[in-house]
Amino acid sequence: MKTNLQQQFQSQYNKPAQHTFFSPGRVNLIGEHIDYNGGLVMPCAITMGTYMLTAPNTDGVFRFKSVNFEETAEIPLQPSYQKTGKGWYNYPVGVINYFTEAGKQLQGLDILYYGDIPIGSSLSSSASIEVVTATALNILFNAGFSKLQLVLMTKRVENEFMGLNSGIMDQFAVTFGETDKALKLNCDTLDYEAVDMNLGDNVLAIINTNKPRKLVESKYNERVQECRTALKALQQELDINNLCDIDTATFDLYKHLITDPVVLQRATHVIAENDRVILAAKALAANDLTEFGKLMYASHHSLQNLYEVSGVELDTVVEYAATDKNVVGARMTGAGFGGCAIALVKKDGFDSFAKGVTEYYTAKIGYAPSVYSSLIGNGAHQITA
DSSP, rough: HHHHHHHHHHHHHSSSSSSEEEEEEEEEEOOSSOGGGOOOEEEEEEEEEEEEEEEESSEEEEEEESSSOOOOOOEOSSSOOOOOOOOHHHHHHHHHHHHTTTTTOOOOEEEEEEEOOTTSSOOOHHHHHHHHHHHHHHTTTTOOOOOHHHHHHHIIIIIIIIIOOEEEEEEHHHHHOOOTTEEEEEETOOOEEEEEOTTTTTTEEEOOOOOOOHHHHHHHHHHHHHHHHHHHHHHHTTOOSSSGSSSSSHHHGGGGGOOHHHHHHHHHHHHHHHHHHHHHHHHTTTTTEEEEEEEHHHHHHHHTTSOOOOHHHHHHHHHTTOOOTTEEEEEEEESSSEEEEEEEEEGHHHHHHHHHHHHHEEEEHHHHOEEEEEEEOSSSSEEEE
């Protein structure tokens, strides 16, 4: 792949690339829809991601090209930048904007991107392109930003420059990810712990439902509002800033304060899911993937029945997984309403699983999912000097 990308860069720009960078995608192993409730999440970096090849130019411009998209852009160095249209290149332009805003001196670059993350699949393709760009600029121009500063900057790109609602988990996971480690991240304090995740004879299967995701933004905002309503009700008697400031035992004592049955369901999921992340970390520390798998299934059923962000496509994948002897555990991952599910699958049973879930899903849904195998990979880094 690296050689092929070098050839593509040469073909596009009539010169060799001088530097290559990589940023992974991510999956959230457990802890869904609690990042905006001050909770714990457990993402990991995957071995699919975004490559960025670059070489300087003397024209004072940034040239953006991608193997994945036909759109290209040529943008001159300037004091500030704005989003233009809906092109993919707005993500790296947003990064350049905040480097410039911080007073960093940049120079013209010819850039080629290639990503092997399915777009719109909940695997954080946007965070991956943001972080690979920020990592590259930080190294190439000796900008001196810490990893955490890059995380916060790229989250600003998503939220302010692009105008998209999202928490900090995606950028954090693809920046701080470590091989064979899950990150137990506190979304309120940004404290984190890298937890050993020895997959042993298993791989991480990623099952893309290939369902167009149209309702995510409105439903996401609706869930955020429902959680705020629950928090406000609990604050009548509890001194808390986030739903995840309390555990299930405390919640049981005060949940009567939440009078709307739907809002109560949402809060029940959030607080139980936060507890599940703590239990999941303990299971991994004990190298108990069987227990971890049970927690994955419990998480999915909570997202399906209490938080109602799953859908027939994701449920069908998990339904099949529960019948396959090669599967340790499975759940939806990401915002829901489509996107991806994940499963821990025995290595030597992966092909059988991929065939089985494809047949089962296609028969029920009417079109095929895409099934990928991944390991737990490293965070954003430079591949070549």
